[in-house]
Amino acid sequence: MGRSKAKYELGHSHLERLVHYYHFLGERVDLDETTRVSSQQLAQLLTMDDTQVRKDLAAIGVRGVPRLGYRAAEVVEAIRQVLGFDQIHRAILVGAGRLGGALAAYRGFVKYGLRIVGVFDQDLGKVGTTIGGHFVYSTNELETVIERNNARLAILAVPAETCQALADRLVRAGISGIWNFGPTTLTVPDGVVVRHEHIVVGLAELAYHLQNEPGSPLPVSQDTE
């Protein structure tokens, strides 16, 4: 509505930074139409240069005013649109174990457009109970619930050995995006998007930075012979 449409390529790091800006601004309770935010404030978040912030925002069409900064609401709205948080993504969640339970209970997803429409488990002891406010279905009902809710996204929190078979089944049932928390890689047909949630990336970054504290040079794997 009154906005141009353009195909637009967003790199992973850029996208990640936008999520951080969005999250940070979304946390602030004082946000109203007049609230301003500076590129320096956003840069501090990620301990980086404010030039990067200005680039990131300019690339999605948001420009600040010198000395006044950005209108916070405009930044939030632009990120919402570009990342698709303004749309509703109906998702099913497979696996009602510890991790599945944590995901089912997480209320923050709403801000990102995610709506969980069904939780599934193959353990009959869990079927029929409620987890994080969601009814737990038997995995036998996967296709029915996906179709009934027109779900396109699936969140997998199941053991590695069941992931691939499950993914195949979900794709046949019409799922086009898989958010995989299982510790395995998946093979899917073209047109299906998989995001493999690698919780250890964060750990890796911490471990890396801890060993790179001043005075502790990092051994680089390079033969000196």
Added chain:
Amino acid sequence: MGRSKAKYELGHSHLERLVHYYHFLGERVDLDETTRVSSQQLAQLLTMDDTQVRKDLAAIGVRGVPRLGYRAAEVVEAIRQVLGFDQIHRAILVGAGRLGGALAAYRGFVKYGLRIVGVFDQDLGKVGTTIGGHFVYSTNELETVIERNNARLAILAVPAETCQALADRLVRAGISGIWNFGPTTLTVPDGVVVRHEHIVVGLAELAYHLQNEPGSPLPVSQDTE
């Protein structure tokens, strides 16, 4: 030991890709000293160009042989060293709720050098129980357990409102790296590294790619007036 040491700057995306290579190779049961892996195989993992793989590995001192590829074991070992997975990172985990429980129970951390030496909760109903094989201590004992185990890393899986006070206390107790799963940003002194685990980054990426499927151009926030 026979390797040069050099300070070495690793960008976030580079680091993330290295973790993926490491994880992928670590999953393969057939790995031995003779196993080879090609840059094409690794590139497929992340649906990207194999030139990127060669750059990523060259930057950490690993070079392949034309037509033969890389020695898989060498790739694994180089990543282990560069990312510090060959060291033991003793960590405490605060918060024995759903997410804390999932983290406490996750066995995969061992491959990355993480050893959880204590789980804490302020809920007296949980103190003294076992979660994911770990004894749950009262948060009153934080300082004692950190000191006794010489822990430098803390994993926070607590509600947003308690994160900052807890972080302050942990830093005073000698923690220099915080892996924060709480939905909030933290302020820490220089020299302390924080990694804010943003589970929604993965969701953002999925949502973004789903709306960017062929034929559905992305609205860019840009006024056309």
